[in-house]
Amino acid sequence: MQGTYHQRHGLEVASDFVKFIEEQVLPGTNVDADRFWSGYAGLLDEFADENQILLNRRDELQAAIDNWHKERGNQPWDSAAYRGFLTDIGYLAPQPAPFSVDNGAVDPEIANIAGPQLVVPVSNARFALNAANARWGSLYDAFYGTDVMGPPPAAKGIDPARRDAVVAKAAEFLDKTFPLISGSHAAVTNYRADQDGLHATVDGAEIALANASAFLGTRQDGKDTAFVLRHHGLHVELVINSDHPIGAASPSGLRDIIVEAALTAIQDCEDSVAAVDSEDKIGVYANWLGLMKGDLAETFEKAGKTMTRRLAGDREIEAPDGSKLTLPGRALMLVRNVGLLMTTDIVRLNGKETPEGLLDAIVTVACALHDLGKTEGPRNSRLGSVYVVKPKLHGPDEAGFTDRVFTRVEAVLGLPANTVKLGLMDEERRTSANLAACIHAIRNRVVFINTGFLDRTGDEIHTSMQAGPFVGRDDMKAAGWLNAYEDRNVLTGLACGMRGRGQIGKGMWAKPDAMAEMLDSKIGHPQAGANTAWVPSPTAATLHALHYHQIDVTARQEELAGNSMPELDQLLTPALMGNHRPARDEILREVENSCQGILGYVVRWVDQGIGCSKVPDIDDVALMEDRATCRISAQYMANWLEHGLVSQDEVEDALRRMAAKVDRQNKGDPAYIPMAPDFDGPAFAAARDLIFEGARQPSGYTEPALHARRKEAKALR
Numbered sequence: 001m002q003g004t005y006h007q008r009h010g011l012e013v014a015s016d017f018v019k020f021i022e023e024q025v026l027p028g029t030n031v032d033a034d035r036f037w038s039g040y041a042g043l044l045d046e047f048a049d050e051n052q053i054l055l056n057r058r059d060e061l062q063a064a065i066d067n068w069h070k071e072r073g074n075q076p077w078d079s080a081a082y083r084g085f086l087t088d089i090g091y092l093a094p095q096p097a098p099f100s101v102d103n104g105a106v107d108p109e110i111a112n113i114a115g116p117q118l119v120v121p122v123s124n125a126r127f128a129l130n131a132a133n134a135r136w137g138s139l140y141d142a143f144y145g146t147d148v149m150g151p152p153p154a155a156k157g158i159d160p161a162r163r164d165a166v167v168a169k170a171a172e173f174l175d176k177t178f179p180l181i182s183g184s185h186a187a188v189t190n191y192r193a194d195q196d197g198l199h200a201t202v203d204g205a206e207i208a209l210a211n212a213s214a215f216l217g218t219r220q221d222g223k224d225t226a227f228v229l230r231h232h233g234l235h236v237e238l239v240i241n242s243d244h245p246i247g248a249a250s251p252s253g254l255r256d257i258i259v260e261a262a263l264t265a266i267q268d269c270e271d272s273v274a275a276v277d278s279e280d281k282i283g284v285y286a287n288w289l290g291l292m293k294g295d296l297a298e299t300f301e302k303a304g305k306t307m308t309r310r311l312a313g314d315r316e317i318e319a320p321d322g323s324k325l326t327l328p329g330r331a332l333m334l335v336r337n338v339g340l341l342m343t344t345d346i347v348r349l350n351g352k353e354t355p356e357g358l359l360d361a362i363v364t365v366a367c368a369l370h371d372l373g374k375t376e377g378p379r380n381s382r383l384g385s386v387y388v389v390k391p392k393l394h395g396p397d398e399a400g401f402t403d404r405v406f407t408r409v410e411a412v413l414g415l416p417a418n419t420v421k422l423g424l425m426d427e428e429r430r431t432s433a434n435l436a437a438c439i440h441a442i443r444n445r446v447v448f449i450n451t452g453f454l455d456r457t458g459d460e461i462h463t464s465m466q467a468g469p470f471v472g473r474d475d476m477k478a479a480g481w482l483n484a485y486e487d488r489n490v491l492t493g494l495a496c497g498m499r500g501r502g503q504i505g506k507g508m509w510a511k512p513d514a515m516a517e518m519l520d521s522k523i524g525h526p527q528a529g530a531n532t533a534w535v536p537s538p539t540a541a542t543l544h545a546l547h548y549h550q551i552d553v554t555a556r557q558e559e560l561a562g563n564s565m566p567e568l569d570q571l572l573t574p575a576l577m578g579n580h581r582p583a584r585d586e587i588l589r590e591v592e593n594s595c596q597g598i599l600g601y602v603v604r605w606v607d608q609g610i611g612c613s614k615v616p617d618i619d620d621v622a623l624m625e626d627r628a629t630c631r632i633s634a635q636y637m638a639n640w641l642e643h644g645l646v647s648q649d650e651v652e653d654a655l656r657r658m659a660a661k662v663d664r665q666n667k668g669d670p671a672y673i674p675m676a677p678d679f680d681g682p683a684f685a686a687a688r689d690l691i692f693e694g695a696r697q698p699s700g701y702t703e704p705a706l707h708a709r710r711k712e713a714k715a716l717r
């Protein structure tokens with residue numbers, strides 16, 4: 001419940017929100033308050049009811065699917081009958097005739113260059129700024145500070161043996177990516193640039209790069225001289241400074257290798273944030289506004305020092321012929337809006353809440369007017385586009401709806417048609433099953449079709465909740481539907497002409513501390529034809545960037561384009577246990593694991609308003625938990641309860657034991673409110689709701705329970 005409301009063109013708008021829009025968002029744009037509110041009133045008039053109709057359609061289809069499974073009971077799986085049924089109820093839409101996307105002006109970071117995509121909760125200004133600046137990352141730091149070189153260093157200061165190992169490993173990267181005509185970067189005693197290019201001295205002789213054109217020029221930054229190289233469209237700097245402690249220990253003075261890392265960053269208003277009212281939403285939008293104006297700043301304490309973080313500037317380079325070149329200092333930013341499900345009381349129409357997704361659509365694009373209108377300084381989109389990521393769409397009708405919403409937003413804000421580009425999260429089953437039709441519905445603005453395998457797994461379980469119990473997490477990772485989903489996404493994207501026009505992206509690395517494992521395995525994403533994939537932190541972006549030097553994604557996409565598409569039936573076959581039941585202790589261990597993950601996440605969400613957390617799993621591996629991972633855990637529990645694999649009492653018992661454990665894990669946090677021994681707070685209640693109501697929650701989403709309990713917790717304090 002908000003405080004007071006103001007009337008604006010028939011809308012009731014929370015007073016603090018009116019002030020935010022009229023005093024912070026609109027000044028400096030060509031849109032005045034009258035135009036904004038009348039435009040938004042018109043937009044709600046046109047789309048709010050349709051938004052609800054689309055949600056009702058989801059419920060109808062889910063009810064039909066539930067019934068179908070209940071009626072079939074234990075009959076063997078029949079793919080043809082199931083496909084026929086899904087066609088009859090309209091879950092499967094007609095395939096469009098072959099087409100190519102035609103998405104207009106798309107910045108090269110999205111259209112042409114393959115590289116990491118960082119995601120960040122935009123509610124956290126310190127992290128959001130860090131993400132924007134994560135375009136460039138120190139390879140030495142990423143190697144030194146993580147488990148890539150063995151257990152991360154405990155002590156402060158430099159361990160010379162570890163430093164030498166880092167330098168050697170980084171030289172291996174240089175030898176593979178920018179080989180010298182002869183010799184190794186590890187043996188270079190001097191780097192020098194002149195009008196003929198870059199020269200490296202090895203054994204007293206000057207050696208050129210095998211590919212001389214990889215050298216672009218030199219950048220001077222204080223005492224640092226950086227030699228800038230390019231490979232697969234990504235830049236790498238050799239930073240020379242013999243006065244620096246690391247440079248002093250190197251014969252060539254090489255003090256670091258800076259790699260172009262997060263080409264793009266998604267500033268997230270959705271699953272990694274907890275925003276339940278006007279105060280929270282203003283916090284979210286204000287950070288995005290600051291990023292779009294370019295003036296966001298955050299002051300904080302780090303290692304006993306106060307520091308202020310701001311957006312990084314561009315990088316100026318002098319080419320060998322004396323000409324100047326500018327490289328962006330920041331990741332190209334996209335903003336993820338919320339989906340269609342939730343309503344908000346920030347803006348009310350006829351006394352009723354209105355769709356939060358529509359508010360996100362108009363406000364996030366209005367904030368971006370500041371970027372579009374810039375006449376000096378770095379712009380986010382140099383080509384004048386606004387990049388919005390739309391999550392959790394179910395099928396082509398919802399995609400078409402989203403397209404029309406943004407057409408209207410553009411009209412209200414005076415923008416040319418299709419200025420707003422859309423990133424389509426392929427993360428709900430009805431979208432995967434109808435992907436070409438979804439892309440077709442947004443073909444004039446689509447710029448990505450990333451697989452969000454976390455939400456997708458939650459939706460997989462929820463959709464087939466009544467079909468039987470799902471296999472456990474490990475088996476799920478190898479399930480046929482999941483492979484079909486990932487491969488069909490790439491092949492559909494290629495068939496729809498996404499190559500060179502947008503991103504075919506892959507999902508999040510959800511183990512933020514397991515960087516060695518990520519370095520080994522996430523190369524699979526570019527290998528599978530993805531020109532981007534999600535990472536949880538700037539360090540992960542720096543390391544994942546190395547994969548795009550190893551794999552030429554453009555060539556890989558060409559090779560893959562001839563592959564045949566995995567069958568739709570494979571995508572539609574749920575990974576059920578059948579007659580095989582895991583051992584009792586295995587079941588209980590998975591139950592404990594899910595309970596711990598859910599509790600560890602929701603306790604910070606509900607009590608502290610933190611939307612994304614690192615939570616240790618039962619083996620003490622720190623996992624990134626957000627609403628999508630929480631959806632999976634909750635849906636697993638709901639599914640296993642539904643089919644009697646575990647009883648309500650057993651889950652209650654596990655929840656209590658795990659709550660006590662989560663309390664112990666958080667005992668160093670002064671803001672933490674323990675759940676045990678009374679288990680009567682809103683956080684514990686939220687975990688129970690998620691599990692015990694999970695089978696009945698719309699699409700198994702976590703938002704309704706989390707929002708309700710967070711509001712309760714806010715009211716209590």
Ligand SMILES: CC(=O)SCCNC(=O)CCNC(=O)[C@H](O)C(C)(C)COP(=O)(O)OP(=O)(O)OC[C@H]1O[C@@H](n2cnc3c(N)ncnc32)[C@H](O)[C@@H]1OP(=O)(O)O
Pocket residue numbers: 118119120121126127128130131134268271272302452454455508512536537538612613614623624625626628629
């Ligand atoms: C299914 C999906 O929807 S996935 C998409 C949603 N998920 C995300 O967006 C994940 C984003 N990542 C995060 O929020 C965080 O990395 C977490 C919560 C996983 C871990 O956070 P922490 O425990 O605080 O991380 P940790 O202590 O290791 O590192 C903190 C440092 O890394 C930086 N950092 C960590 N993650 C990010 C990020 N995503 N973007 C920018 N900076 C980041 C912080 O700014 C901080 O550095 P600073 O002190 O210089 O400011």
Ligand SMILES: O=CC(=O)O
Pocket residue numbers: 271425427451452453454455456507508628
């Ligand atoms: O949003 C990403 C996902 O995996 O879900």
Ligand SMILES: [Mg+2]
Pocket residue numbers: 271391425427452454455628
């Ligand atoms: Mg998701």
